[in-house]
Amino acid sequence: MGTTVQKYRIERLIGLGGMAAVYAASDRRRQRVAMKFLLERYSDDSAMCRLFRREAYIANRVGHPGAVRVLDDGVDDASCPFLVMPLLEGETLRRRWERLGPHLRVAEVAVLAADALEVLAFAHTKGIIHRDIKPDNLFVTSTGHLQVLDFGIARWPESQGTATATGRTLGTPAFMPPEQALGEQKKIGPHSDCWAVGATMFSLLSGEFVHQAETTGGLLAAAASKHARSLAGVAPELPLPVTQFVDKALAFDIADRWQSATEMREALLSVFGEALASPISEIATSLRAEIAAELSPAMGDTLSQETLHPKGKRQSLSSAGTGAPESWRRFIWAAAVGTAISIGGAFAARAYQRSISSKAAPESKSSTLSVSSLMSMTQLPISSTCNTEAQTQYRAALAAERSADWLRAHYHFQRAAASDPTCPEAQLQLALTSSIMEPIPEARKRFHLALSVRDALDERGRGLLDAYVPRIATEPADRDEWARRLDALATRFPQDAQILLFAGLAQMHTASEQGHEQALNFFTRAVTIDPLYADAWQLRSGALEFLDRYDEALEGIDKCIEIAPGAADCIQERIRILSATGQCQAIAPEVRRLIALVPTNSQAYGMLANALSIQDAPLESIKATLQQEYNTDSSSYREGVFAIHMAKLAVLVGDFITAEKLASKGLARLEAYESPSLTLEHLALLGFKADVLLEMGNNAAAAEVAQRFFLRKDALTDGFWMDSGEPFLLGVLFRQGRMSRSEWRTSTEAWKKRAGTNFTRHQMWAFQWGPVSNNPELAAEAWAERPPSGANTLLPGQSPDYRTSAKLTEGRIALAVGDTAQAAASLGLASSHCDPLYSALDNTRAHYWLGRTREALGDVDKACDAYRVVLARWGNAKPASVTAKDAKQRSRALACGP
Known part of the structure; x- marks a missing residue:
């Protein structure tokens, strides 16, 4: 206790079993987690280590909110692997059974079994069979919902007979269907998990196991050879339809059972609803409120350490009188193994929980x-x-x-x-x-x-x-x-x-x-x-971020993550705050955490690619990450997103020819497979293509791209988001003499009205004037119209390239009108923000203009540093970069050196 394993500080032991131990821990941000360690005696057993680690992959692959996710993994100093999971608040179903037993209410068993079957049905659609459903691996949270734990021995499509490969019989005999007990791996399927759910219901409703034996071997032999006892014979007081339902789940012959979790769940809702004379959904509402009042954070913490006697007397796990046979403790893991026991989330006062439960x-x-x-x-x-x-x-x-x-x-x-x-x-x-x-x-x-x-x-x-x-x-x-x-x-x-x-x-x-x-x-x-409304905590942090109250915003988003460790939106908000405050090196670990939580989140892979570009990772690593973004994106926009991200990567390394080709390819694909009408994807690609052509010095071609947009822009409708590409393309037309000044002003003012509140006032100003700020007269006019702006120029949820573009424009115009102090501040922010991939063009240009500003201030060393960034990216660009040419000349004039 009290030691540190990597970034986690061990606080206390939660549970100890035959293969693993689970501890409560906290990370450097004081976020509480559960850490599951494979016992040291197995650290040299490659098969057991492999089996242990695969749990992280399978659990996250399920993708249902009722399946506990693995947040992180690693190896400690003794070479023992560990998994990091959310710290759940509540108790295992086994512990609840022991505490409230010898049997639970029919209504409670129905609701919790329906929850378990919903998660299993979701897992089965992905080919994942749990193979170890039992009360230990079902966790009742303080909100009254059920979480399915421990996918450590689950079978999934890519696995190749894991159980037999290890030479061990894996599973729990008391809840093991006949085909699993016999080792007939090819016969294991969704019906096997249905049998285990039935066995769990049998025990919870009767207080006894399906089979009776004194030893683990005896239970295993009974599971492999004997038909299950009828629940009606063990608990005759139960309604006949209920006992018939459970008996069908426990049929020895596979063909006689429920064949899928979906089928079994639908039957459960019907049978138990009729038996209880009320829809299970209505029963669930009151039951969850009751459990929420019962399992307060304080109680949940107590239950994670010891068994609580129904009358309130605390007893140790080994001596508690639970009504369950002693053989239970000899061969089944302790209550918390394979799980995370407490969701930190201690924001709701018990009084509040009582008020809502009533x-x-x-x-x-x-x-x-x-x-x-x-x-x-x-x-x-x-x-x-x-x-x-x-x-x-x-x-x-x-x-x-x-x-x-x-x-x-x-x-x-x-x-x-x-x-x-x-x-x-x-x-x-x-x-x-x-x-x-x-x-x-x-x-x-x-x-x-x-x-x-x-x-x-x-x-x-x-x-x-x-x-x-x-x-x-x-x-x-x-x-x-x-x-x-x-x-x-x-x-x-x-x-x-x-x-x-x-x-x-x-x-x-x-x-x-x-x-x-x-x-x-x-x-x-x-x-x-x-107080447990994580979504409200997240949006509250977004509002604080906009108001430049970053410390409070970060504190609020940490509360969101503490309440809901699996809330991807909260982690993404945290990443945005880190980016806004220039904590670039802290972003990659957070993005990897996000991917571990939601492996199918395509945006997360794009964020990881950007984080890797911050770290100057090899180009192939960034490309591979963008390919993962494409592979996990199921939206109709994935072609355009992939094209523009790969094009931006090409820009980042000065490969403008490839960047322009990719943008053109993306446009062609949109028009071939989508529609020839103008969409926001078209607009983004047109703007990017024109900007690349300008950097290549091909102004005439850039004007043709802009003209293509201008002739079709009236077809663009106003959705929830608009794009800054329209004023940029209008600026290109004006700079190339294809639009008069009055036409340009009229068109950009119309854009401002359509764009509405999709941008901050500062962004609106920057996007309107930025494309024409090379004109000294217009730069002075723009500066006179500049609205007040704080350090933060992003709306919550916006892409960081909006911030870079806005600050870049502000800095360029400030330099043009002689306000070098403001230019240094704005360009310093634009160049330091953590978005070199997202803002491949603007971020590099920000360094160039920062170098110009440092020159004007007489700070030669910092000017040289800024020019070096430009030349490292675009110094060898083909064709040559307009920006890099001037940066090279200025660098030579300052004798910057390599």
């Missing part, structure tokens, strides 16, 4: 909503007319959104709406997430579907839908009206955390000077109402 979430439009009562994400209502699957998916989506995982939330809302197209709340929430997650045309389709069921929504839902009309259903979007309506809705529902969050989000996109201050107020109110 309020059942309204389940139908006839429910009365009190506008003065606390409303967290998990309490949002859903109509009782929605089918069971829609309600289940809806609840999963709300939990994901609360945890700042909009990707999974959107996925579950899609499933809810597809399961029941008439479910009004599912259609409403899907429309809202679509406005963030999908292109505006698709979002509008979703929104019109939500409008079609508007009358079925309650007062809250109708108000929320109406508030989004000016945001989604108008062209162009009226963001000020969107914010005004949400502000009014937040006044009507002042304790509704989601409405407060949306009201803050809208304020961040208004033209108001106080928008971000008002947004900060909304987000702060949201986290006060629901």
Whole structure:
């Protein structure tokens, strides 16, 4: 205890088993995690080490919020491998069974088994069979949801008989189906996990194991040769349909069992719902609230160390009277092994948890909503007319959104709406997430579907839908009206955390000077109402970042990550803050952490490529990372994204010919496979191609590209985001004499109106004037119109190249008008920001103009340093770089040397 392994400080032992030990630990940022170490005696066993390490890959590959992810891995000083996982708050199902036993309530077993089957169904679609489902590996969190743990012996498509390869029988005999006990690996499939779920339900409902034996070998032999006992004979008090359901799961012959987790889950919802005379979704809502009140953070920490007697007397694990046979302890791992036990997340006071648990979430439009009562994400209502699957998916989506995982939330809302197209709340929430997650045309389709069921929504839902009309259903979007309506809705529902969050989000996109201050107020109110609302913590940090309150922003985003260690959005926000504050070398580890969490996040690979370019990694490594970005991107934009990122990489090393060819290839592919009409992807590629041609000195060709845009620009519609490429191309036309000054001014002013609040005032000014700032007269005019700007010139979520471009423009114009102090400050920021790949052209030019500024200030050494960066990238460019030519001449004049 107290020692440090790599960047993790060991705090205490959580659990010890036959193969591994689990410890609570914290990293350098004091983020609490769980570390699972393979025992030292196995460190020389290559098969066991390989089996141990593969858990990280398989667990992350599942990709369901109910499957615990592995955040990191490594090897300690004794050559023992370890895995790092979130520190969950709550207790294993085995410990819960021991604590509350000898058996659990039917309703609780039904809800938790349904959770487990949903995760398994998700895993099975990817060819992953868990092979070790048991109460030890099912974890009940303090929110009342179930997490599936320990994919260490799971089978997946690429594995080649891992269990037999090790020469060991892997699994737990008490919960092992016959084919697994017999070692018939080819017969193991989804039905095998279904058997294990059935065995778990058998034990939880009866207090006994399926088979009875005194030794591990005896249990293994019984599992391989004997039919399961009927649950009705062990627990005759249970409803007959319930016992028949479990008995079918435990059939000895595979053909007689449930064949898939999906089939078994659907049957469970039907059978148990009928037996309990209430839909399982309704039972789940009250049960989760009850568990949330029961498993407070303090209690969860206690349970991670010892078994708590039902009457409150604490006993050690080895001596607790649990009603489970002693043989359990002889061959099954201790409660916490293979898992992470506590999610740090200690933001919610126990009083708050009690207050929300006493309020059942309204389940139908006839429910009365009190506008003065606390409303967290998990309490949002859903109509009782929605089918069971829609309600289940809806609840999963709300939990994901609360945890700042909009990707999974959107996925579950899609499933809810597809399961029941008439479910009004599912259609409403899907429309809202679509406005963030999908292109505006698709979002509008979703929104019109939500409008079609508007009358079925309650007062809250109708108000929320109406508030989004000016945001989604108008062209162009009226963001000020969107914010005004949400502000009014937040006044009507002042304790509704989601409405407060949306009201803050809208304020961040208004033209108001106080928008971000008002947004900060909304987000702060949201986290006060629901301290575990990770999404609100993330957006609050974004507002603080915009207000240049970086320390507070970082503190808030760390809270978000502590609440939801798997929240990819929060980690991405942390990366943006590190970039904004110039902590470039700290970015790569964070990006790798993000990839470990969400291996399918294509953007993360692009971020890693940028981080590698900061570290001057080999070109082939960066190329391979961009290829991974392409391989994991399933969107219709992946061709364009890949083309422009590879083109930017070519620019970074001075290969302008390749960069121009890639941009042209990307444009051709868009027009061949997408549409000849102008899209934002076209605009980005056209702007980039023209800029590369300018750097090559081919101004006439750049003007032709710009003309191509100008003749088609009226086809461009206003979506949620606009691009800075339009004013750049207009500037190219003006500089090449193809547009008069009045035409240029009229066109750029029209762009500003269309772009609305997609940019900060400083960005808008920079993008309008930057392309023409080589003209001294226009530079002076631009400087007179410059708005006030702080150090931060990014809206939350924006690409960092916007910041570099804006600061570059400000610095260039400041130098042109003789304000060298401002030029040095702005160009220093533009050149130091952590985006050499994203801003391949502007970042290098920023160093050039910084060198010019240092010359003007008489600082020869720093001027030379700046020119060296330019020449290292573009000194040998083919064709020659216009910028590098001048940098080379100036470097020689200053006698800079190599």
